[in-house]
Amino acid sequence: MKALAIAMVNLRRVFSDRTNIFFVIVAPFLMVFVLGQLFGGSQQLTLGVVSGSGPLSEQLVQALGSGKRIAVERVADESALRTAVERGRLRTGVIVPADYDARVRGGGQVELRYLTRQEDPGAAEIGTWIRSVVPQQAALLRAARFGQQEGSGTFEENLAKAARVDVGTVQVRVTTTGRSLFPEGFNPFGASAPPLLLLFTFLTSMTAAIGLVETRLLGVARRMYAAPVTARAIVAGEALGRLVIALVQALLIMIGSALIFGVDWGNLFAAGALILVFSLVGSGAAMLLGSAFKTPGAAISVAMVLGLGLGALGGSMVALESFSPTMQTIAHVTPHAWAYEAFAELVRNGGTIVDVLPQFGILSCYAAVLFALGVWRLRRVLTR
Template identity: 30%
Template structure:
């Protein structure tokens, strides 16, 4: 056992002396977490809408006010081109054009008036702002209808009557009881506490700890190439302790990487990870799995280049498939089933259960069991193949 610790400690020491490796292990994942967290961190409190008013009438002005009262940031535009450009650049969520003749149409006997809304197809908040605009338009129409009802009933077109009716309609609408619909998003039980980093930290942790674990195979290949492996085996050190030692070095490094990402997530970005016991157990099992797969690749590959050629596509591909780049909730059921052929999907399921569902170790027991079984299988295969390689 002491030889395993010795090998593990020296592997860690060698790795910490490699500045490039440190960058990919520590700096890059943290940067990505920050970028992803900031990019998808949260829905803005107020959605912004650009309004191009081509109609000088009062109804157009009232409609714009209605948008503002619907909790939208209204930004005035004077050019269709400027409006379209800012939508595409994402400076505003949507654009609304109030055409010439809008007021006349709104005040006509049938009250049919049309505005044009533009949204970029990639906008994440397109649905939300469309809904807000529809709601504002409905309220505006309701108010105009009430005025029309009042003036028709009184049989007058006197502007003073119309104004009084309008004011009255506004007061009635404002005080009218409303039926509201509470929206609940499944899987987001702690929605109030959730921010973008709550997704970014665990998914990037899963992705990068695994990727770096795979690249640990380079250490094993290098150790063989240098003849150090054989020299170790000429000491009272068997193949099992040899692999365990090198894997242990990467296990520790994976642990450091995971701890760093979790600490940054919790302390800097305010992510509530819930049950820290479960978080620790999952992180330990995941880093062990990553190191074991790395050892398997290292025992099979002949050169460090081969390890890189295998690890990068495998690590990223499995991460994509397993829900480390987008949530599995957005993929079709058959892809979700396929995703669970990767350990990533099980790990990401466990992270969601811990962070969003408040699960403890018992709540992720199935996932831990699957991940542990994969770890043992990978480590056993690594010992088998390395023994075969070194006996040649």
């Protein structure tokens, strides 16, 4: 009971600081929302268009805006379109010549100009869409022009006929080889929530280790040791306090992201086991850190460097799949990379505890070593 009371005091100490409330509760959900919107598959992609007012030009613009994720925005002139694309307000831009209708009806070739930023992945997707729509429109125009040349009607009549043609005998079957990184219909927030859970759980554990430094610095540890409290109870309480802080942070992100953003964490038993073992990793590292320094300033500096640095290296900030093969190998020095792979299997592919046993085993080794070292080091520091 004394160990549990010490653990609860540590938890209350964390949430008594309003700054901690922001970083433990508010910041993770803001990050999940921002990254889910940035890299997810549900946001609209805006295409700016400069065009004339003719019916053929209008038909082309409507075709460009017929995609589910494509939103067309009219722009007054090329200069305004270029500025909007350069500043990122529009993802891409297409310039349709003002004499588009006249040149098409006259049998001439028309060149469409395309503006984009190469580093924008959304722009690349719009570019693929444009390259599929424009040939389809060109085929309709060629059919209408051919019919007019053969004397079967006016250009407009043939264009209307070509648009109504239903090629019912052609069937397209798409087959995906291998396993997709993100399955069809995958919740974009499900891609950002697990790595951010790992980042904030470990970071919160490391920064909460400052409490251990303050406990010794302010003489709280000596007073507890002088009271009728055994050294074993003090160490157990402090260790349990680190674990409870990590678990509370992880569960807040897990439950909150499921309720707010609809994230499906897959097999709950497997997800819960991963959260527990990763919290043991974080709490063990926190005890080592908290018992290694005598002043809060040095401890918080190292806590931030390790919390953010290991998180970045382990794929908690940038997707692990985007790393080079060499960097992916290096990333597996961190527990974050193993936990990232395990959660990816659960959340994206509906895996079970059996599917993540290798990652779970590695994380258990991390947890056993770090927690054992943390308890040993903390006992030495508190009792000497």
